[in-house]
Amino acid sequence: xxxxxxxxIVGLLTVALFVGLYLLAWxxxxxxxxxxxxxxxxxxxxxxxxxxxxxxxxxxSFVRVVCAFLISLxxxxxxxxxxxxxxxxxxxxxxxxxxFRAVPTLAVLLIILVWTSARVAPVVVAFLTLxxxxxxxxxxxxxxxxxxxxxxxxxxxxxxxxxxxxxxxxSVAPQAVRECSASLGLGLKLVVSAEVLAGTYLxxxxxxxxxxxxxxxxxxxxxxxxxxxxxxxxxxxxEILAGVMERSGR
Amino acid sequence: xxxxxxxxxxxxxEKVVFEEFSLRIEKGEILCILGPSGVGKTTLLRALAGxxxxxxxxxxxxxxxxxxxxxxxxxPHLTVMQNLIYAGAKxxxxxxxxxxxxxxxxxxxxxxxxxxxxxxxxxxxxAFLSGAELLLLDEPFSSLDIALKEKLYEVFATxxxxxxxxxxxxxxxxxxxxxxxxxxVVIKDGKIVCDLRLDRKQxxxxxxxxxxxxxxxxxxxxxx
Numbered sequence: 001x002x003x004x005x006x007x008x009i010v011g012l013l014t015v016a017l018f019v020g021l022y023l024l025a026w027x028x029x030x031x032x033x034x035x036x037x038x039x040x041x042x043x044x045x046x047x048x049x050x051x052x053x054x055x056x057x058x059x060x061s062f063v064r065v066v067c068a069f070l071i072s073l074x075x076x077x078x079x080x081x082x083x084x085x086x087x088x089x090x091x092x093x094x095x096x097x098x099x100f101r102a103v104p105t106l107a108v109l110l111i112i113l114v115w116t117s118a119r120v121a122p123v124v125v126a127f128l129t130l131x132x133x134x135x136x137x138x139x140x141x142x143x144x145x146x147x148x149x150x151x152x153x154x155x156x157x158x159x160x161x162x163x164x165x166x167x168x169x170x171s172v173a174p175q176a177v178r179e180c181s182a183s184l185g186l187g188l189k190l191v192v193s194a195e196v197l198a199g200t201y202l203x204x205x206x207x208x209x210x211x212x213x214x215x216x217x218x219x220x221x222x223x224x225x226x227x228x229x230x231x232x233x234x235x236x237x238x239e240i241l242a243g244v245m246e247r248s249g250r
Numbered sequence: 251x252x253x254x255x256x257x258x259x260x261x262x263x264e265k266v267v268f269e270e271f272s273l274r275i276e277k278g279e280i281l282c283i284l285g286p287s288g289v290g291k292t293t294l295l296r297a298l299a300g301x302x303x304x305x306x307x308x309x310x311x312x313x314x315x316x317x318x319x320x321x322x323x324x325x326p327h328l329t330v331m332q333n334l335i336y337a338g339a340k341x342x343x344x345x346x347x348x349x350x351x352x353x354x355x356x357x358x359x360x361x362x363x364x365x366x367x368x369x370x371x372x373x374x375x376x377a378f379l380s381g382a383e384l385l386l387l388d389e390p391f392s393s394l395d396i397a398l399k400e401k402l403y404e405v406f407a408t409x410x411x412x413x414x415x416x417x418x419x420x421x422x423x424x425x426x427x428x429x430x431x432x433x434x435v436v437i438k439d440g441k442i443v444c445d446l447r448l449d450r451k452q453x454x455x456x457x458x459x460x461x462x463x464x465x466x467x468x469x470x471x472x473x474x
Contacts, residue, residue: 148319148321152317152337155299155301158336158337162336166332170327
């Protein structure tokens with residue numbers, strides 16, 4: 001109980017510090033077009049939350065994030081497992097992954113916009129970053145499973161299904177969940193950034209672009225706040241889930 | 251069950267570990283391979299278990315192998331019972347086995363919470379419960395203190411007496427070899443330099459037994 005109170009107090013202090021710093025920036029800027037008043041941002045946020053258009057935009061952006069994440073996740077898991085089982089394949093795919101990682105994602109967006117549409121491009125951009133990140137994370141996790149235990153399993157001819165569910169999955173799951181939630185957060189950032197650049201209609205990024213065009217700074221700040229909170233929520237959810245997994249494994 | 255014969259060569263790159271080597275392991279015996287560090291004792295065990303490639307022949311039944319490693323190699327997030335079942339133990343045999351090694355109270359304990367000695371006892375139980383017909387022991391007592399070591403000798407003797415699987419124990423400790431083996435072979439420079447059968451009355455032997463044999467083994471180990 002004491003720990004819950006401690007966490008609440010730390011949370012409140014963090015929020016207070018953030019608001020304090022924002023107010024300081026507002027006073028120092030002295031210009032509503034640079035840093036709008038906190039109260040105006042809150043009013044914009046309130047209006048936003050009750051408007052149907054916002055929720056449709058929120059939902060379409062969220063679906064894009066989930067799509068990019070799921071495609072990256074499935075491909076990363078499959079290829080990481082194949083790489084783990086076939087070291088030659090891992091060597092073949094390594095330079096491709098390096099290229100994926102090196103690609104300047106938002107610059108590539110321009111090419112993808114030519115090839116596809118403003119609705120699809122943010123998904124592709126997020127995939128280009130999430131896939132190599134997830135692949136590398138899963139491959140590293142798999143190669144990190146205790147070799148002694150794998151050897152013991154070989155000696156005792158433990159069936160593959162049992163090895164997967166009792167050795168591999170419990171060994172990698174908590175960190176894998178953390179990687180996934182971090183990727184969801186990153187995916188959100190990428191999708192929204194790509195939507196801003198692509199001017200995607202009815203999306204969080206599209207709303208931001210409109211707010212910027214009309215110099216509606218309180219709305220722009222409110223939208224950024226929404227994205228930040230959503231990213232935080234996704235990462236916290238993953239952290240909680242991973243913690244539960246770790247505790248159940250103890 | 252039949253006897254097992256391992257013969258052939260083993261090289262690591264340019265280094266020749268065994269050349270035209272041959273060792274016969276008789277059915278139901280505890281054979282101890284004694285030798286200084288780096289002589290290839292563990293390589294022999296790993297070849298018998300199919301963990302290392304062996305350039306030669308391994309005749310006999312090496313299908314059902316139980317391997318007791320130097321470190322217990324239990325899966326930390328599984329309970330004692332889950333660890334035993336993971337390696338092929340039948341659930342109905344677990345209680346009896348845990349009782350015989352004095353760890354009944356730990357059945358549902360996660361392996362990560364056991365002490366080193368308890369973990370090693372469970373790894374012995376795992377090997378015996380796996381239905382192994384060939385038991386390979388790779389210096390399983392080496393990291394234990396003397397009191398725990400003697401306790402584990404007793405555990406091994408109790409478990410072995412119940413099923414009498416063919417067993418190969420690797421060690422560099424003469425006392426350990428003499429305490430548990432029916433036969434001791436000394437390996438040096440890739441060759442068997444001494445093959446000694448012990449006229450064993452009890453397992454493990456008690457302090458003062460086989461003094462003459464110990465001295466012969468010591469000479470074989472230290473002779474240039």
